[in-house]
Amino acid sequence: MSDKGLWVKIDGIDMEYEAWLLIRLFFKDEYFKFYSENEYISGSVLFVQVRDEGSWQCRAEFYSYLEGRDVIQSISRGLIQPDHSSLKTVYESDINEPGGGILKSRKILAGSVIYDVLSRVTGKKLPYGALTGVRPVKLAMVCLKDGLDRKGTIDMLMKATGMSSEKAGLLCDVAGAEMPYIKLDARSIHLYIGIPFCNSRCLYCSFVSYPTEGFRSMIPDYIDALGKEIRFVGQMVKENDLAVRSVYIGGGTPTALDGYSLMRILELVNESFDLNDTEFTVEAGRPDTITQEKLQILKKNNINRISINPQTMNASTLMTIGRNHTPEDITGKFMMAREIGFSNINMDIIAGLPGEDEKMFRYTLEKIEEMAPDSLTVHTMAVKRASRLHENVGMFRLAPDSVTESMTEMAGISAKRMGMRPYYLYRQKNILANLENTGYAKPGYECIYNINTMEEYQSIIAMGAGAISKFISHDGKKIERTCNVKEVAQYIKRLDEMLERKKAFISR
Ligand code: SF4
Numbered sequence: 081m082s083d084k085g086l087w088v089k090i091d092g093i094d095m096e097y098e099a100w101l102l103i104r105l106f107f108k109d110e111y112f113k114f115y116s117e118n119e120y121i122s123g124s125v126l127f128v129q130v131r132d133e134g135s136w137q138c139r140a141e142f143y144s145y146l147e148g149r150d151v152i153q154s155i156s157r158g159l160i161q162p163d164h165s166s167l168k169t170v171y172e173s174d175i176n177e178p179g180g181g182i183l184k185s186r187k188i189l190a191g192s193v194i195y196d197v198l199s200r201v202t203g204k205k206l207p208y209g210a211l212t213g214v215r216p217v218k219l220a221m222v223c224l225k226d227g228l229d230r231k232g233t234i235d236m237l238m239k240a241t242g243m244s245s246e247k248a249g250l251l252c253d254v255a256g257a258e259m260p261y262i263k264l265d266a267r268s269i270h271l272y273i274g275i276p277f278c279n280s281r282c283l284y285c286s287f288v289s290y291p292t293e294g295f296r297s298m299i300p301d302y303i304d305a306l307g308k309e310i311r312f313v314g315q316m317v318k319e320n321d322l323a324v325r326s327v328y329i330g331g332g333t334p335t336a337l338d339g340y341s342l343m344r345i346l347e348l349v350n351e352s353f354d355l356n357d358t359e360f361t362v363e364a365g366r367p368d369t370i371t372q373e374k375l376q377i378l379k380k381n382n383i384n385r386i387s388i389n390p391q392t393m394n395a396s397t398l399m400t401i402g403r404n405h406t407p408e409d410i411t412g413k414f415m416m417a418r419e420i421g422f423s424n425i426n427m428d429i430i431a432g433l434p435g436e437d438e439k440m441f442r443y444t445l446e447k448i449e450e451m452a453p454d455s456l457t458v459h460t461m462a463v464k465r466a467s468r469l470h471e472n473v474g475m476f477r478l479a480p481d482s483v484t485e486s487m488t489e490m491a492g493i494s495a496k497r498m499g500m501r502p503y504y505l506y507r508q509k510n511i512l513a514n515l516e517n518t519g520y521a522k523p524g525y526e527c528i529y530n531i532n533t534m535e536e537y538q539s540i541i542a543m544g545a546g547a548i549s550k551f552i553s554h555d556g557k558k559i560e561r562t563c564n565v566k567e568v569a570q571y572i573k574r575l576d577e578m579l580e581r582k583k584a585f586i587s588r
Pocket residue numbers: 277278279280281282284285286287289331332333365366
């Protein structure tokens with residue numbers, strides 16, 4: 081490999097962005113660049129070609145060092161021997177085999193030859209192989225729906241993407257758990273309502289979230305505008321005879337609102353929609369926002385699932401990540417919620433928080449097990465662009481890949497001990513060790529809203545600043561997104577224009 085950098089040339093398929101996402105898992109951004117016409121090359125070269133000749137072929141070739149202006153032409157004509165190469169050919173008959181639907185994606189196959197070559201060059205293996213997307217469970221779903229069993233699904237996923245057998249097994253288990261809850265049904269919808277306020281901003285936060293302290297004066301106007309949007313959507317839902325299957329109020333932290341504002345929103349949701357037997361979740365994420373009064377407001381307004389999110393049970397880490405509460409607050413508020421009668425409580429934790437090692441993470445899991453929530457969402461630390469962590473990443477010690485991997489494994493074992501199984505999963509950019517976020521739940525406690533955000537079989541109508549709606553076409557093939565403006569002041573000002581856009585989608 082040359083110390084002068086890597087030139088990447090992709091021929092026959094438009095996938096520079098996807099290739100960039102994958103190659104940066106092996107090399108720093110500044111080490112590689114995409115070749116532009118007639119450029120003088122001096123360094124390593126990765127050449128990727130996709131050809132369609134009845135069957136179609138993907139090949140990737142790696143050259144340790146080449147120099148000149150006509151290097152790419154010489155490679156294309158087969159005049160230079162690569163140092164490493166990988167070739168995959170897919171025939172029509174392969175695609176018609178059970179699970180073969182995933183081979184239709186040329187980008188996945190082109191990614192897998194890139195992955196194959198680069199892992200040989202660098203000696204680095206990635207848990208998800210060539211996959212860089214957010215929703216890998218969809219691939220396992222294709223296999224299971226085609227009638228493949230667990231082993232057949234695992235084999236197919238490994239063959240198509242190069243992922244590890246452990247991750248293929250996890251995807252297969254998640255897809256199996258999701259299966260009873262997903263159904264293409266244009267009449268069924270889910271609602272999301274965003275409350276973009278929090279007591280303080282966590283180190284890693286990239287959500288639309290304003291500290292209540294500095295933005296308190298905006299809350300009444302925000303609640304008025306949000307109320308208008310809720311009423312409007314309620315009317316649309318009735319006129320179009322749609323059925324609400326789940327409601328999720330997140331943010332921010334909805335319980336950061338004062339009791340009166342929280343009650344106004346919840347009463348309005350109940351008045352505007354028919355919520356008989358509907359899953360209704362409110363994020364009560366931070367214990368420092370929870371009070372007996374607010375829990376009672378939630379209970380009175382038919383909320384049947386809440387989420388109390390410790391992230392860690394280590395006091396020092398809570399301080400590092402900017403949370404103004406103690407581990408004891410978490411336990412206390414959890415017990416308070418149980419006493420008030422919440423029988424479906426989720427908890428979120430994060431593997432790989434700054435400064436944490438396996439011992440600290442194990443301690444968090446022990447404390448969670450003592451509380452015994454009904455579901456547990458295990459996030460892997462991700463350094464997101466809009467976060468304070470991204471701006472100051474050099475100041476924090478993030479866990480090495482091997483430690484983060486061991487933490488997520490420990491979490492899976494702990495969830496199993498609590499009688500839970502994995503039921504939803506997604507991945508993010510810049511996630512430590514290139515891992516995943518996994519939701520575990522006791523049977524019957526799976527969150528229908530979470531499953532639908534990932535599997536995209538039913539539309540989600542989202543309300544509030546920065547909220548993204550997702551409309552699924554009748555045949556499930558087309559997904560269209562509309563996003564409300566993020567900034568609270570702009571949201572209040574431009575609400576009518578956003579409502580008009582929503583109307584067009586809802587009443588199609
Ligand atoms: S609690 Fe959630 S939304 Fe609020 S600041 Fe922390 S990460 Fe962001």
